[in-house]
Amino acid sequence: MSSPRRLRDLIARGGPPLMLPGAPNALTARVVEEAGYEAVYVSGAGVTNTFLGAPDLGLLTLNELADHVRAIADAVALPAIVDADTGFGNAINVQRTVRVLERAGAAGLQLEDQVSPKKCGHFSGKDVVSADEMVGKVRAAVDARTDDDFAIVARTDALATEGLEQAVDRIGRYRDAGADILFVEAPRSADQMRHIVRSVPGVHMANMVEGGLTPLTSRDELGDIGYAVALYANAAMRGAVAGMREVLDHLAEHGDTTRASELMISWQDRQSLVRKPDYDELERRYAAEANTPGADGSEQDGDVA
Structure with a gap:
């Protein structure tokens, strides 16, 4: 079954919303898969933060994003939704973005209706393009x-700039365009979330941002409201930074890490996470084949005529 088909089946099965943790790189995606999640989200903010050490302000290029998607698709079997920001240009650019990310191994991509360069959805100072322009981008992506x-x-980020009803109207138009x-x-509230889902029938995704504008809501509560996907775009990355700081603080205080083993995964766990035993087995297999008589194509017995 293809990765896009598996993603659709996961969303369509009903029950609690599909939990979609974000991964800014292949190692995090491995941790997400190891933890038992069924899909992963490639966060534009997460990749920008970890790869560039910069804020989510539209600084990432399509090629940089695609490189991360390829690495993640090679590292895990999980279907991945990729945050493609505003599509890296107009509707024609969106078509190229779709082709590049689909070939890179994505199961889907996210487009937003902000002006370019975009900002994190929970930053102030956002602005949006016209609904007609975004409809064209959605149609271009579908095609x-x-x-x-x-x-x-x-x-849509129009709730912050145009209000709830305009946001609802826009998302309905994007659905009709093929999203x-x-x-x-x-x-900003559970009431707004309910209004959105009830006003526009379809598959809805909720973004849970710790410290953001939307109230943190449990998976079961999101399901009751009517959401099919619960996104946690950067929770794992932020947890990893907290862990790094703790280890580094310990090193600065004690001058070594001998007493910090409980703060980090073991050597064996690290090698298992990155599948070193699998690579060791491949090395043994191909080394054995290379040493097999005749493996180089020569005759095993007798002289060559």
Whole structure:
């Protein structure tokens, strides 16, 4: 089964919302998979933070993002939704973005209706393009995908700039243009979240941002409201930074890490996480084949005529 098909089946099965942790790199994606999650989100903010050491202000390029998607797709079997920000340009650029990320191994991508360069959805000072322009981008994305199961997530940031009803109107238009998953960013209350889901039938995604504008809501509560996908875009990354700081503080205080073993994974756990035993087995297999008589194509017995 293709990765886009598996993603669609996970969303369509009903029950509690699909939990979608974010991963800014392949190692984090390995941890997400190891923890038993069924899909992963490649966060534009997370990649920008970890790769560039910069804030989520539209600084990442398509090629940089695609490199991370390829690495993640090679490292894990999880279907990945990729945050493609504003699509890296106009509708024509969006088509190229879809083709590049689909070939890189994504199961779907997210587009948003902010002006470029965009800002994090929970930053102030955002602005949005016209609804007509975003409709064109969604249509372009739908037309560009080669696999009809490749998911198009349409996000609007209009709630902050135009109000709730305009955001609802926009997300309905994006659905009608072919978007598979609907994402209204940064609702301020559970009542707003309910209004969004009830006003526009479809598959909705909620973004849970610790310290952001939307109230943190449990998975079960999100399901009761009507959400099908619960996004935790940068929770793992932020937890990792907290862990790094703790280890480094310990090193600065004690001058060594001998008493910090409980703060980090073991050597064996680290090698297991990155699949070193699998690579060791491949090395043994191919070394054995290389040493097998005749493996180089020569005759094993007798002289060559």
